[in-house]
Amino acid sequence: MKRGLLLVVLGLALLLGIRHMDSRGWIPMDKARLPYLQQVSGDRAIIAWRTALRFTGKPRIEWSLVGDSTEASEVLNVAFGETVPSQYGLDNLDHHVVLSGLPHRAEIRYQASNGPLPVGSGQFRTAPADHHEGPLRIWALGDSGTGGPVQYEVRDSMVEFLAETPLDLMVHVGDMAYSRGRDGEFTARFFRPYRDLLSSIACWPAPGNHEMKSSTSMDEAGPYFEAYLLPTEGQCGGVASGTEAYYSFNYGPVHFISLDSSGDAIDPTGPMMNWLEMDLSQTDSTWIIAFFHHPPYSLGSHSSNNFKDSEGRLVKMREVAVPILEAGGVDLVLAGHSHIYERSGLIQGVHGYGDTEDHAVPATDVLRSDGKIIRWEGDTYWTEDGGGTVYAVVGHGGGHVKKGGDHPVMVVSQDVFGSALITIESDRLMMENVRSDGEVTDRIIIDRSAELPGK
Numbered sequence: 001m002k003r004g005l006l007l008v009v010l011g012l013a014l015l016l017g018i019r020h021m022d023s024r025g026w027i028p029m030d031k032a033r034l035p036y037l038q039q040v041s042g043d044r045a046i047i048a049w050r051t052a053l054r055f056t057g058k059p060r061i062e063w064s065l066v067g068d069s070t071e072a073s074e075v076l077n078v079a080f081g082e083t084v085p086s087q088y089g090l091d092n093l094d095h096h097v098v099l100s101g102l103p104h105r106a107e108i109r110y111q112a113s114n115g116p117l118p119v120g121s122g123q124f125r126t127a128p129a130d131h132h133e134g135p136l137r138i139w140a141l142g143d144s145g146t147g148g149p150v151q152y153e154v155r156d157s158m159v160e161f162l163a164e165t166p167l168d169l170m171v172h173v174g175d176m177a178y179s180r181g182r183d184g185e186f187t188a189r190f191f192r193p194y195r196d197l198l199s200s201i202a203c204w205p206a207p208g209n210h211e212m213k214s215s216t217s218m219d220e221a222g223p224y225f226e227a228y229l230l231p232t233e234g235q236c237g238g239v240a241s242g243t244e245a246y247y248s249f250n251y252g253p254v255h256f257i258s259l260d261s262s263g264d265a266i267d268p269t270g271p272m273m274n275w276l277e278m279d280l281s282q283t284d285s286t287w288i289i290a291f292f293h294h295p296p297y298s299l300g301s302h303s304s305n306n307f308k309d310s311e312g313r314l315v316k317m318r319e320v321a322v323p324i325l326e327a328g329g330v331d332l333v334l335a336g337h338s339h340i341y342e343r344s345g346l347i348q349g350v351h352g353y354g355d356t357e358d359h360a361v362p363a364t365d366v367l368r369s370d371g372k373i374i375r376w377e378g379d380t381y382w383t384e385d386g387g388g389t390v391y392a393v394v395g396h397g398g399g400h401v402k403k404g405g406d407h408p409v410m411v412v413s414q415d416v417f418g419s420a421l422i423t424i425e426s427d428r429l430m431m432e433n434v435r436s437d438g439e440v441t442d443r444i445i446i447d448r449s450a451e452l453p454g455k
């Protein structure tokens with residue numbers, strides 16, 4: 001009898017889905033997206049989350065400023081977005097709330113609930129002012145969404161490397177939900193592995209080709225566009241793009257640009273390139289970082305010298321986007337797709353197939369044709385504003401790494417797993433490659449101090 005009773009109880013528990021529940025209430029954990037941040041920029045932030053449809057409770061947010069006696073309600077404006085049934089993750093509801101009027105660099109603690117049931121809590125730091133001198137820390141990650149152990153190793157290596165040092169934001173250069181960017185793949189291979197981080201920093205994405213197997217840029221439909229709430233109207237700084245497929249935003253003294261290399265044709269006279277030129281012409285940020293999926297320079301698991309590779313998207317990004325990025329004074333370009341870590345020196349004007357000599361990395365002072373001087377010594381490049389761009393491929397976040405050769409402009413090429421940490425402090429930008437075992441295997445510094453050393 002006892003055994004029979006136990007089986008009945010176990011059967012009922014399975015039927016009700018209890019094995020997926022946790023202490024946060026009746027949320028099936030294999031479907032939930034715990035509170036995650038979006039659009040942390042300027043004086044605003046968005047908190048978003050997903051619950052099961054049977055949660056009919058009204059979404060609620062409680063918040064407080066940590067270490068400040070000011071009543072949060074006097075400082076913040078709060079506007080609930082429409083709660084919408086997920087079109088792709090059936091039986092789920094997506095909620096979000098927009099906080100604005102936030103003070104710079106404040107710690108905000110929050111608790112999201114539906115009706116009386118708590119969903120999740122978190123704490124984040126609001127964005128710094130434009131003139132903030134830093135340091136700012138940016139986690140750059142790509143091609144991570146396998147759900148396999150390497151994805152978790154790369155995550156843990158960065159968390160351990162940072163120790164108690166706080167991150168400011170995360171940039172994902174695409175392929176975050178293999179193999180087709182489906183709703184369940186986003187939940188299991190993006191939201192679940194990074195849920196602790198996503199509750200305290202915003203992830204700013206660029207769409208990968210795998211996401212675009214289930215989403216379309218033209219009508220901004222699919223799980224990618226449902227997962228993210230991205231600025232289309234210039235609400236985070238920059239020129240309004242009118243689409244979530246590509247956009248820009250400011251974070252303190254840094255202007256970020258996310259391009260869509262995976263969606264529609266990469267057209268030199270199309271709306272994305274027109275917007276890019278306009279956006280770059282209007283920014284006055286100290287630093288500019290652009291990111292997208294298909295790398296202009298790479299010989300990893302993909303080749304930027306092969307027009308047939310990935311429908312020619314790598315070649316097109318080099319021929320079409322790179323001249324605009326260079327003219328606009330972009331300092332750092334991050335891409336993925338090619339499963340490898342590669343990094344150039346400060347270069348300019350390499351728009352061909354990388355087999356010419358115009359890309360040579362200067363070993364001594366070089367007076368460029370544009371009159372800018374670059375000085376290079378060890379891992380540090382000294383340059384004037386707009387004097388060259390560093391290109392990095394960070395597609396080594398989880399998918400099998402592969403080296404196809406040494407690309408002439410990529411002075412570093414490592415077929416290792418890992419991700420990159422970018423630290424910006426005043427006139428100095430440093431990027432470090434943190435291998436999945438925690439070792440730093442590459443470091444580059446762009447120093448724009450007014451005086452070139454030794455001059």
Ligand SMILES: [Fe+2]
Binds near residue numbers: 174209210336337338
């Ligand atoms: Fe890719």
